Amino acid sequence: MQLIKSNINVDFIGKQKIAFVLSSLLILLSIGSLIIHKGPNYGIDFVGGTIIQIKFSEQVPVGKIRSALSNIGFNDASVQNFGQEQDHEFLIRTSNLEMTDKGLSESISEAISASTGVVPEIRRVEMVGPQVGKDLRKKALLAIFYSLLFITIYISGRFELKWILSGVTAGSLMTAVYFLSIFNVSMAILIAAALVITLALFWVLRLKYAMGAIVALLHDVTITIGIFSVLNLDFSLPIIAALLTIIGYSLNDTIIVFDRIRENIKGAQTNDVLSPLFNKSINETLSRTILTSLTTLIVLFALYFLGGEIIHNFAFAMIIGVFVGTYSSIFVASPIVLLAQKK
Numbered sequence: 001m002q003l004i005k006s007n008i009n010v011d012f013i014g015k016q017k018i019a020f021v022l023s024s025l026l027i028l029l030s031i032g033s034l035i036i037h038k039g040p041n042y043g044i045d046f047v048g049g050t051i052i053q054i055k056f057s058e059q060v061p062v063g064k065i066r067s068a069l070s071n072i073g074f075n076d077a078s079v080q081n082f083g084q085e086q087d088h089e090f091l092i093r094t095s096n097l098e099m100t101d102k103g104l105s106e107s108i109s110e111a112i113s114a115s116t117g118v119v120p121e122i123r124r125v126e127m128v129g130p131q132v133g134k135d136l137r138k139k140a141l142l143a144i145f146y147s148l149l150f151i152t153i154y155i156s157g158r159f160e161l162k163w164i165l166s167g168v169t170a171g172s173l174m175t176a177v178y179f180l181s182i183f184n185v186s187m188a189i190l191i192a193a194a195l196v197i198t199l200a201l202f203w204v205l206r207l208k209y210a211m212g213a214i215v216a217l218l219h220d221v222t223i224t225i226g227i228f229s230v231l232n233l234d235f236s237l238p239i240i241a242a243l244l245t246i247i248g249y250s251l252n253d254t255i256i257v258f259d260r261i262r263e264n265i266k267g268a269q270t271n272d273v274l275s276p277l278f279n280k281s282i283n284e285t286l287s288r289t290i291l292t293s294l295t296t297l298i299v300l301f302a303l304y305f306l307g308g309e310i311i312h313n314f315a316f317a318m319i320i321g322v323f324v325g326t327y328s329s330i331f332v333a334s335p336i337v338l339l340a341q342k343k
Helices: 013-036 062-071 101-116 130-160 163-181 187-204 208-230 237-264 271-284 286-306 309-342
Strands: 049-055 078-082 089-094 121-128
Touching: 013 208, 013 271, 013 309, 049 101, 062 078, 062 089, 062 101, 101 121, 130 163, 130 187, 130 208, 130 237, 163 187, 187 208, 208 237, 208 309, 237 271, 237 286, 237 309, 271 286, 271 309, 286 309
Parallel strands: none
Antiparallel strands: 049 089, 049 121, 078 089
């Protein structure tokens, strides 16, 4: 199936400066939002506490629910609508971990019934200790970092036949991060520094395809997290799963483009012919790229609108990731490789 004519010739490389400006603005917006909000809006999974989902048979003012919670000592509790307005469902979040699931449910049910006159249905109660949340946050960061480094080993071996060089480099960085994390160094700062060193080493070692791929993947992950921060959406374990899936999806698209680039630039003697060859490679894979993205988005939009609130944020993260990942394969990864190839 071919959506686009085989002789299409869009000048993607000629628009790389515009693309770099757009990507830079999105990344700066993402980082700025994360700084202002002091990181993502971590869910219960990462910060610890209790989340209670309740449902009413009729409309109940949120103010009365908050008042009821204050009466039983949950002054830090937050209440937000969950699902559609006609569902009359709410999520309650609190740092209280002193009661058992049953005791907490009974206390909240009795307090809300007395305040609103309507008995709520307790649909779920989830409790996570603060230490567990801290450990999960650390492991989530390491999972993303390790996945990026393993990807660079594959890319370097697959396209440049530098398996040992990339493996030693990635292995050294992973070992350093692991041992430094034992000494209570901030995991976020540690991984950010390791990624900067990784990019510098790839430039020095001339691992151009690996550098293009990891820059594109960092671009995708940063913008996705940034959009969640701007919209103040919960950042939970399912979102980590979405980020890892986005990395895999974006990488798959990038590899297709890289493979065609490698075939087309064989024998190229001068830098003058590189830009047209890169542009030709992107155009030749454009039909496949768009078709894959469209079919994936159909499924994701179905999940977003029909899958329910539990996977709502996961589907939203995936939708952002598919758009940004498709964009980065064309306008970020390929131009980075071209720049490295010319240098």
